[in-house]
Amino acid sequence: MTLREKMHREQQLKTLFEQAQRHAFDYADGALERNVFPSAQALADLGQFDEPLPAYSGDAESILTKLHSHGSPASVAQTGGRYFGFVNGGILPVTLATKWLTDFWDQNTALHAMSPITSKLEDICEQWLRQLFNLPDNTVAGFVSGTSSAIFCGLAAARYRIYKNHDWDFNKRGHNGAPPIRIIAGRHTHGAVVKAIALLGFGIDNIEWVDCDDQGRIVPSAMPALDDSCIILLQAGNVNSGAFDPLHEICDNANDANAWVHIDGAFGLWAGGTKRLSHLTEGMEKAHSWSVDGHKTLNTPYDSGILLCCDKDALVMALQASGAYLNFSESRDGMLYTPEMSRRARAVELWAALKYLGSDGVDELVYGLHERAVQFADELRAVDFEVINEVVFNQVIIAPSEDDETTQSIIEAIQQSGECWVGGSIWMGKKVIRISVCSWVTTGEDVSRSVQAFVQARQAICGK
Ligand SMILES: *Cc1c(COP(=O)(O)O)cnc(C)c1O
Numbered sequence: 001m002t003l004r005e006k007m008h009r010e011q012q013l014k015t016l017f018e019q020a021q022r023h024a025f026d027y028a029d030g031a032l033e034r035n036v037f038p039s040a041q042a043l044a045d046l047g048q049f050d051e052p053l054p055a056y057s058g059d060a061e062s063i064l065t066k067l068h069s070h071g072s073p074a075s076v077a078q079t080g081g082r083y084f085g086f087v088n089g090g091i092l093p094v095t096l097a098t099k100w101l102t103d104f105w106d107q108n109t110a111l112h113a114m115s116p117i118t119s120k121l122e123d124i125c126e127q128w129l130r131q132l133f134n135l136p137d138n139t140v141a142g143f144v145s146g147t148s149s150a151i152f153c154g155l156a157a158a159r160y161r162i163y164k165n166h167d168w169d170f171n172k173r174g175h176n177g178a179p180p181i182r183i184i185a186g187r188h189t190h191g192a193v194v195k196a197i198a199l200l201g202f203g204i205d206n207i208e209w210v211d212c213d214d215q216g217r218i219v220p221s222a223m224p225a226l227d228d229s230c231i232i233l234l235q236a237g238n239v240n241s242g243a244f245d246p247l248h249e250i251c252d253n254a255n256d257a258n259a260w261v262h263i264d265g266a267f268g269l270w271a272g273g274t275k276r277l278s279h280l281t282e283g284m285e286k287a288h289s290w291s292v293d294g295h296k297t298l299n300t301p302y303d304s305g306i307l308l309c310c311d312k313d314a315l316v317m318a319l320q321a322s323g324a325y326l327n328f329s330e331s332r333d334g335m336l337y338t339p340e341m342s343r344r345a346r347a348v349e350l351w352a353a354l355k356y357l358g359s360d361g362v363d364e365l366v367y368g369l370h371e372r373a374v375q376f377a378d379e380l381r382a383v384d385f386e387v388i389n390e391v392v393f394n395q396v397i398i399a400p401s402e403d404d405e406t407t408q409s410i411i412e413a414i415q416q417s418g419e420c421w422v423g424g425s426i427w428m429g430k431k432v433i434r435i436s437v438c439s440w441v442t443t444g445e446d447v448s449r450s451v452q453a454f455v456q457a458r459q460a461i462c463g464k
Pocket residue numbers: 087145146147148149190192193237238239264265266267293305
């Protein structure tokens with residue numbers, strides 16, 4: 001049998017896909033109860049993957065078997081209810097099922113000519129997001145891999161526009177001899193924003209840093225005088241405290257100066273799509289570009305970021321693409337709004353999430369994360385843990401000890417318990433535990449059970 005005949009047979013028989021489904025269901029059932037972080041045994045078993053590149057085509061069924069027996073146990077139980085590390089997310093069942101179906105489509109979302117259906121659903125997502133976030137009518141969306149990429153696009157559009165306003169065609173002339181652009185960011189700006197600043201050639205040392213308050217919010221009175229060469233980076237959701245910059249006031253001042261505002265709201269922008277938390281993002285509609293993830297708060301599968309921008313020309317010109325074979329159409333050609341050309345059909349999962357939840361469901365999902373974060377903080381306070389931040393959204397910062405080393409030991413003890421997973425951070429110069437409630441799966445019981453793991457870890461390390 002040739003390789004092609006073998007693959008043709010696999011495709012026809014479909015038993016491989018049934019096998020994958022069995023493994024997936026087995027995994028899903030186990031993920032709710034097993035250790036959140038893989039056991040030492042599971043980690044040691046990863047050695048099973050150390051082998052030379054095979055010389056010959058293998059057996060697909062045994063590849064899947066190997067992946068399930070040695071790969072599944074070494075994954076983090078992210079789909080269970082007790083993962084609170086970083087700011088990740090969960091996965092809504094409907095989005096996972098959508099991903100399965102669309103995996104069979106294997107669409108390339110670059111052009112309408114490549115995939116009318118994904119072009120259509122990107123369009124619908126764009127309209128719905130504009131409506132949900134109450135953004136200007138001319139706002140367009142680019143569907144990228146994550147917020148890091150979305151920030152990059154937003155800043156590239158800002159750069160294009162500011163230079164254009166100063167009669168400088170950046171695409172042609174580049175940075176050499178260009179008029180200066182000022183970059184203004186809060187001291188608590190996320191590393192992904194700083195990365196985009198560096199990638200785009202603005203230079204990290206050129207950032208005008210603005211002081212923040214004890215929650216990590218920009219202090220408006222600390223803002224420098226603005227002018228039409230400024231790009232201002234605001235934050236909707238501090239990655240540690242969950243705090244929101246005062247968007248309203250700063251956007252008003254920026255607009256008076258004809259400056260560009262980008263709001264990084266990787267997980268926090270969704271507050272603006274709710275009824276009960278939208279006070280946090282008040283004024284966000286006055287910015288020029290926004291970055292947000294589907295894969296965090298909204299619980300779509302990973303690899304789903306969105307750049308929203310109310311200056312379509314600047315965005316499209318900044319990400320400009322050309323090629324004689326590219327036939328742009330009257331309909332949406334997704335690659336015009338993204339740095340990539342070929343892309344998977346990630347917007348279909350986003351569409352499924354929004355179609356399934358509706359605006360009421362977005363409110364219920366996001367407010368639910370907030371409620372569980374508040375519960376976490378309350379229950380931890382009740383057993384004498386110090387909660388450092390105002391729990392305005394889904395993030396809780398805990399200082400379990402005055403001593404950084406002790407805090408680190410407590411973090412490790414919690415992680416090793418397998419009961420839940422939380423990470424550490426540095427907050428105002430002090431080692432802390434950060435909790436991020438990001439998944440729809442997390443219940444009040446998961447929270448209480450995790451609080452017990454905190455108590456036991458402190459007992460083990462501090463003896464009280
Ligand atoms: C996660 C995060 C990012 C980066 O987003 P990715 O999707 O991981 O690229 C940027 N900013 C904030 C505030 C974040 O929480």
